[in-house]
Amino acid sequence: MYPVDIMYTPNNYLYAAVAIIFQIHTTQPKADILVFFTGQDEIKASQENLEETARALGNKIGELMICPIYANLPTNMQAKIFEPTPDRAQKFLLATNISKTLITINGVVYVIDPGFVKQNSYNPCTDAERSAWL
Numbered sequence: 001m002y003p004v005d006i007m008y009t010p011n012n013y014l015y016a017a018v019a020i021i022f023q024i025h026t027t028q029p030k031a032d033i034l035v036f037f038t039g040q041d042e043i044k045a046s047q048e049n050l051e052e053t054a055r056a057l058g059n060k061i062g063e064l065m066i067c068p069i070y071a072n073l074p075t076n077m078q079a080k081i082f083e084p085t086p087d088r089a090q091k092f093l094l095a096t097n098i099s100k101t102l103i104t105i106n107g108v109v110y111v112i113d114p115g116f117v118k119q120n121s122y123n124p125c126t127d128a129e130r131s132a133w134l
Contacts, residue, residue: 013114014042018049024110025090026061031109032091038116040070043094050092063089070096081105 017035024033037043047066054064067081085091085107093105123129 013116014046014049017112017114018046018053020112021050021092022053022061025064025092028110030062030090032085032093032105032107033110033112034093034095034105034108035112036095036097036114039096040072043068043070043096046094065089065091066094067091068094 014037017037021033021035035046037046047068050064050066054061063086065085069078069081081091081093081103082105091107093108
């Protein structure tokens with residue numbers, strides 16, 4: 001078994017996840033970071049936030065390799081998560097919870113899981129589907 005640290009964050013978990021990513025990136029030994037989000041929109045927003053923050057910090061931080069992974073991402077982009085991380089970089093994997101059971105990614109040491117999941121449900125009485133965050 002590996003040691004697990006559980007930390008609680010502020011209500012805005014997207015902002016908190018990005019802050020924790022940079023905290024790990026700047027203070028811990030270099031290894032890949034896997035972060036779970038509820039869907040594509042959250043992944044894209046977090047990727048933009050990471051890229052903006054990295055641009056603002058400039059040379060103060062090491063190289064980032066940001067790899068989103070979600071169902072609608074083109075296959076060639078999905079394959080990037082399996083590419084080796086360059087020597088001077090750190091890989092950030094931004095994934096939906098489906099990745100928890102479908103794939104194994106070597107090199108991941110840090111995992112950030114806000115604990116939320118988006119789940120679709122069907123109501124036969126109204127003949128409608130809805131998404132709920134759990």
